[in-house]
Amino acid sequence: MADVTHDTVGRDFSPGVATTTLARVFYARPSGGGAMPDRNRARSVTAASDVAAGRVASVDALRGFAMFWIITGDAFAWALHDMAAGKQGSLSAAVQFVSDHFKHAPWEGFRFYDLLFPLFLFVVGVSIVFSLSRLTEREGKWAAHRRVLRRSFLLFVLGLIYYGGTSNLWPEIRLLGVLQRIALCYLFASLLFLNLDVRGLVVAFVALLVGYWALMTFVPVPEVGAGSFSKEANLARWIDSHSLPGRLAHGDWDSEGLFSTLPAVGSCLLGVLAGLLLKDVRVQSLQKTRWFIGCGIVLVAAGYLWGLQFPVIKPIWTSSFVLVAGGYSLLLLGTFYLLIDVGEHRAWSPVFLWFGANAIALYMINNMVGFQAVASRLVGGDIYNFLNAHVTGGAGGFVNIAVAVTLAIVLARYLYQRKIFLRV
Numbered sequence: 001m002a003d004v005t006h007d008t009v010g011r012d013f014s015p016g017v018a019t020t021t022l023a024r025v026f027y028a029r030p031s032g033g034g035a036m037p038d039r040n041r042a043r044s045v046t047a048a049s050d051v052a053a054g055r056v057a058s059v060d061a062l063r064g065f066a067m068f069w070i071i072t073g074d075a076f077a078w079a080l081h082d083m084a085a086g087k088q089g090s091l092s093a094a095v096q097f098v099s100d101h102f103k104h105a106p107w108e109g110f111r112f113y114d115l116l117f118p119l120f121l122f123v124v125g126v127s128i129v130f131s132l133s134r135l136t137e138r139e140g141k142w143a144a145h146r147r148v149l150r151r152s153f154l155l156f157v158l159g160l161i162y163y164g165g166t167s168n169l170w171p172e173i174r175l176l177g178v179l180q181r182i183a184l185c186y187l188f189a190s191l192l193f194l195n196l197d198v199r200g201l202v203v204a205f206v207a208l209l210v211g212y213w214a215l216m217t218f219v220p221v222p223e224v225g226a227g228s229f230s231k232e233a234n235l236a237r238w239i240d241s242h243s244l245p246g247r248l249a250h251g252d253w254d255s256e257g258l259f260s261t262l263p264a265v266g267s268c269l270l271g272v273l274a275g276l277l278l279k280d281v282r283v284q285s286l287q288k289t290r291w292f293i294g295c296g297i298v299l300v301a302a303g304y305l306w307g308l309q310f311p312v313i314k315p316i317w318t319s320s321f322v323l324v325a326g327g328y329s330l331l332l333l334g335t336f337y338l339l340i341d342v343g344e345h346r347a348w349s350p351v352f353l354w355f356g357a358n359a360i361a362l363y364m365i366n367n368m369v370g371f372q373a374v375a376s377r378l379v380g381g382d383i384y385n386f387l388n389a390h391v392t393g394g395a396g397g398f399v400n401i402a403v404a405v406t407l408a409i410v411l412a413r414y415l416y417q418r419k420i421f422l423r424v
Contacts, residue, residue: 039150056278058336059126061349064356064412065332066120069102070367071408075401076262077102082394092273107313110324114314117178118267119184119332120193120359125271126333128190129279136194144194145277152187156180158360162367168247175246179360181256181264189268198276201269208266209319213310216318229311229318236260260317267317270326274333285342292334299327354412361422362412371404379403 080099084092136144159179166173187306192204216235220226224233233238240248240257246253258311277288304324312320339345355362365371376384384396415421 029034056130056337056341057353058277058333058340058347059123059130060356061340061352062333062336063120063123063359064352064354065336066116067359067363068352068355068408069113070116071362071371072401072405073102073116075397075404076373077113079394079398079401082397083392085393091223092112104314107315108229108311110312110321114321115328116233117314117324118264118322119329120398121182121264122271122274122326122329122333124182124186125189125268125273126275126278128186128193128268128272129275131152132190132193133279138294141194145191148187148190148194152183152190155183155186155360158364159183162364171245172247174249176244176254176256176261177249178256179308179363181261182360184261189272192269193272198273200394201273201276205266205269205273208262208269208322209322212263212266213306213319213320216316217310229313229316231315234316255315257316260315263317263319263322265286266319267329268320269325270322271329277329278333278337279383285337289334289338289342292330296327296330299323299330301327304341351412354409354416357421358412358415361415362408365396365411366408371408372400373399374407375403 005142012041069344077099080102081097084095084099103111105111116293132140132144132148135147156179159177159182160173160175160180163174163177164172192201216229221228221233221235223236224238226230228234236257237253239259240254243253244254244258249256274292277283277291280288283291300323303326305322306323307318310318310320312318314321314325336349340349347409379396379399384400387395387399388397
């Protein structure tokens, strides 16, 4: 795949305040630190050497973690919802709670499922640092620019195909969607990375978030006025309905629309900043983990605080949403890096590594073939009805999604073990 699925596990795919604090690490002199136990020092040195060689298993695993739940989370949520429907008790309440977090918040608010797309964009940003740095060193900056432009274009085309391509007549073709947003964020974040230093990247990140907030807050929407963030009336929706041609996902607006792509680039840039820290061999591995986790906590708190005025809303990708999602992404990166690369506790991670190596390919396969559609041929019909009638309501759907997930895992493992990495 494109660098959005760039493998950092030893395979070369050839063809505000908290952020400033994070950036300062790149200019910090190496810390001498205290004495470390030999075992921890060896692990830290191993992790540092893997980073220097462009091998960071935790990045692939985190990418796979995001894509695993992007593919399976929605169906999993509805299966749990059907099983808990109409039932009482603490177990049913717990199942319903988990189900709710595998659905998007209706408008304002933040749930686990809201994290997955910005988390994927964040990992795209991390991967940009490793892939383009190596390419620039090997072939020069112009070669890196050419690759960025080519891969962005091909990924954008894949997005058009994902939403039906030319099987739909104009204007029923959706120009912007998930893959198109990934393509645009990859394009602009890569160009900024190739042409700005760290301080410039921080300025760009802050400018995107503050600029988007200022426009959304102070530019009046015709017949509504300024400062409206409601679902029915906000500047992003107005721009989509008046400027974005083709089919929109929600009638007259699109959750991956034109204007809200600006702060989404910020989500990717935050990953670039994290990738620069991850790649810096002067900083010890455990110290990197502390920075990721510490900055993550600060960003989550700052995002919710900003959300008091500029609410945390995923469909229009508010600046507060960028900080909250980015903070959680940093927390996850710090945790994955600590467990996988530093602590070498990897027994739980292979499934995510498999998904991370072919993330976009699996996403496209799920759209065109459908793991659930295949599973229905195996455990649908009478089996589905029997489970619902004799086990519990919703059991048939739960078994269906379990079989679908198994099929996805088997395919991801097959591709990974045979070193088949589909890419653009």
